[in-house]
Amino acid sequence: MNARQSRLDALRALREREAKSVYGWVLSTDVPPGLQQSLQTAAAQGLVELADREVRAELSAYEGRPVLWAARLSPQGHDVLTYLHASPDPTPLSTPPAAEEQVIELRPAQMDALRVYTNLAPVLRVAPADGLVERVRTAHFDRPGNRWRMTLTPEQIESIAYAFHLRALSGSVAEANWFAREYGVAYRMDQATGRPEAVRSRSRTVCP
Known part of the structure; x- marks a missing residue:
């Protein structure tokens, strides 16, 4: 013990x-x-x-x-x-992700930025995807790798991209650029709708 x-x-x-x-x-x-x-x-x-x-x-x-x-x-x-x-028990990651789910790993500073977004869920106009707040609360910290690990749906992953998009617009593009490179999801302006939309690609860099 x-x-x-x-x-x-x-x-x-x-x-x-x-x-x-x-x-x-x-x-x-x-x-x-x-x-x-x-x-x-x-x-x-x-x-x-x-x-x-x-x-x-x-x-x-x-x-x-x-x-x-x-x-x-x-x-x-x-x-x-x-x-x-x-405090909730950390969600174990010993079982394989379900269909379409993906394991996401964030550094502590990136997780801190994501928590700012999920903590604001009650007052945001674009709320986190269903279940993301709970997944963040029960994330597993891998001490040897110094990473927070979560198993997320595509919608929840897009919400993380949106959280980092907000951070990019308010000062730091590092998280959004890293997430786009690592997981292939970023937000950019959609000319058809006139709104930022999630875009999936394997490698891209975003700018505020």
Whole structure:
């Protein structure tokens, strides 16, 4: 088990014990030595609050015996578990893409630019393709390759091209040019409609 997972498990265990605690503090008698050591480490990271001398004295009076150690989640520790619970599990990419779907890989900075677009979905006039917001939220981060990976439909891929088109018009053409070269989708003006439209080709460079 890695350090991150061990820390999260310790925070979950503390939360469970804290919910059953009469005083809102978890005492050393309710914590195995290994867990106590993990909570000490989490306290050094600001995720656990350890009782000071005054609090321990109050707890000792309640218990009728010396209380030498007590802990509870800090506000930050509580928020970590709340955020973890709300975060979706990454979509596994172990199965082959469905028919017409394609695996898309984006660098972290490119993913950040895409997230700006998906976060604005409620107020955009040209909304992201159905399902793209969820695919972005559940994207898998390939740490060795330093890439975010998603399996997307053609419509969702065109939405990414549109997101990078907006970015090109507002300042940086790097993402749109890269996406056009890598995945063959770009936005350009359609003279017939007078609007920018998605164009598919294997190699093209776009300009704002």
